[in-house]
Amino acid sequence: MALPRNLETLSAILHAEGPAAALAYLNEGVPHRYSAVYRFAGPMLRNVLLHDKAGEMRPEYLAAVPFDKSFCQFVLRDSSFRTDDSAADPRLEGHPYQGVVVSYHSVPLVSNAGELWGTLSHFDMAPLPLSDDEFELLQGAARLLPSFLVEG
Numbered sequence: 538m539a540l541p542r543n544l545e546t547l548s549a550i551l552h553a554e555g556p557a558a559a560l561a562y563l564n565e566g567v568p569h570r571y572s573a574v575y576r577f578a579g580p581m582l583r584n585v586l587l588h589d590k591a592g593e594m595r596p597e598y599l600a601a602v603p604f605d606k607s608f609c610q611f612v613l614r615d616s617s618f619r620t621d622d623s624a625a626d627p628r629l630e631g632h633p634y635q636g637v638v639v640s641y642h643s644v645p646l647v648s649n650a651g652e653l654w655g656t657l658s659h660f661d662m663a664p665l666p667l668s669d670d671e672f673e674l675l676q677g678a679a680r681l682l683p684s685f686l687v688e689g
Contacts, residue, residue: 564659
């Protein structure tokens with residue numbers, strides 16, 4: 538599909554095919570293996586959608602992650618979080634997933650009622666950059682997706 542990579546195309550896919558197809562579209566434009574939606578559930582983050590470029594079943598360790606051990610906590614604190622290489626990122630010094638989840642780029646998902654609901658992320662176990670254009674598309678997707686995922 539040689540459509541331009543933009544929010545209009547993403548929106549068309551989202552409306553025609555749903556959130557899983559939209560997540561796949563987002564993942565097509567980045568080098569990262571995974572693109573995901575996580576939902577806040579008390580002390581845990583629960584995976585709601587996962588697109589794996591390798592086409593494998595979701596690993597069990599990605600199904601639920603303790604919030605206080607996740608990089609998602611920084612998305613909440615800073616309104617987004619980007620690292621191309623967590624192993625070399627001084628902001629993550631001493632974090633249990635530093636150097637494990639190596640590249641991580643994420644934005645918050647907010648419900649229609651204005652409540653923080655979860656995160657939308659691209660991540661990989663290898664150091665990978667994310668272009669500013671693709672990060673901007675991720676931010677735009679975060680504004681569109683909640684209507685398809687969140688009640689209220």
